[in-house]
Amino acid sequence: MDHASDAALNGRQSLSTKDFNRLSQFIYDELGIKMPPAKKTMLEARLQKRLRTLDISSFSDYCEYLFSSEGMEEEMVQMTDLVTTNKTDFFREPEHFDYLLNRVLPEWENKHRGKKLMVWSAGCSSGEEPYTLAMVLSEFGEACPGFRFEILATDISSRVLEKARLAIYEEERVIPVPMALKKKYLLRGKDKNNPRVRIIPALRDKVHFRRLNFMDGDFGMREQLDIIFCRNVIIYFDRQTQERLLNHFYMHMAQGSHIFMGHSETLNGLNVPLTAVHPTVYRKLR
Template identity: 55%
Template sequence: MNIFQAKMSTAEFNKLSTFIYNEYGIKLPPVKKTMLESRLQKRLHALQFSTFREYCDFAFSNQGKHTEIIPMIDLVTTNKTDFFREPVHFDFLQTYILPELIRASPSRPLKVWSAGCSSGEEPYTLAMVLQEYAETHPPLNYSVMATDISTQVLNKAITAVYSEERIAGIPMTLKRKYFLKSKDAVKRTVRIVPHIRSKVQFARLNFMDDVLDVPADFDLVFCRNVIIYFDKPTQEKVINKLCDKIKPGGYFFLGHSESITGMTLPLQQLKPTIFRKI
């Protein structure tokens, strides 16, 4: 049997999708069966299995739970991101939030969390924005924590190497200042400069953990285009966990397509997707 044509039964899909939802909060309705089947073909190939029954038996075995679940989740998660995505957030950060936070605590380091950081574009953008502000408003000091559930994208983020096309929309002044060009004329890649890399710390985190193992004193939390993969009750539960990690008076950012309407949260809306913790 050709393993690239292995078919996933409804029972196998239900078993996998229920596990993924219960453990990671990601909802996979029946219409996602073809997508899941397609993405997991790579794992069947790597493990030399010819059926999804074999794969399920292994994934839920004692060995599989230790070695296979993370590669599975890496393939299931969607990781679309860009530098300076949703620029209105960064404009509001520079013109309103940073001046206010610095007035309130001029000597205290600013702590920022990119929750669901994907391959690093968001936390590095935050570091660049904060660095630009710090240079004209000393003595601002800052750090960025960045977390994601996917080890695959975290490894890419830590490496901080991107194709030149990924930074095409960034102003030339920032490109020259914050990106190093590869000497390889064929690959045409860039790398984030060491100073900005040093400002960002990466870690793997599952929002479904009972306790999120991160500090509880962030000034800013960005969780953009992440909760769209959760159902409404899970969204509310996750955002409340994130809010527990924000200082009173700190700020929370969602993606433009996300909403907290109907949720009970300690947040005051300032803009459609910008909130202050109350």
């Protein structure tokens, strides 16, 4: 290998502190995501793919491209997909769905009979959470004639939203779904070598997917929300951003509405006018 190729390879494999600082500041400003020095190796590994795809030989060249007007237009979404974490499961943190079904929904329906329930899955990843919500709400609706609901599901990653819209999952992904709900809401694929399922059309029609960056000024919500699931999302933001974001959510919440947070998230110490009503479940009382 000649020296030029060797240098190019080494350039590709090493992200300088200067370029890392530039990228981490950009990621924080644009996406609100903390990228401390401990994540330098992770960022390096994830960006390697893009360097290969674009045939760019070094991270510094990649930065020049990303921060150009062309890069801002064409590369921003790709880079966002690489740096965002997308871990999710059907019926993740199941006690939340029990509380929703047994406490929140009966109370809401008694108070708002005939009104459509508006639900937001904020940070929906590849769709497991909003489709779980659709199953739970459909089950409630069967026992409560006239109950109507709509789910908005948003994520910053275009790649996971594509998967969510398709609503096709490997069979092992749906193991947490109770058997009765599998029979009712999942269609089994015919390929025995690659067992997959798809969410039934009636359930897919209840969920509307949209790309949304929490750092954008306006969420574009037309109606006030009755339930927000924003679980294991704000842990990637610093406390100042968490507080700003949750107050922004508050503005879009109807009186008496609920927000469900992740098991490792808390509003303790944040200046947000929400009241804890259950572990990691908060309510807008006024």
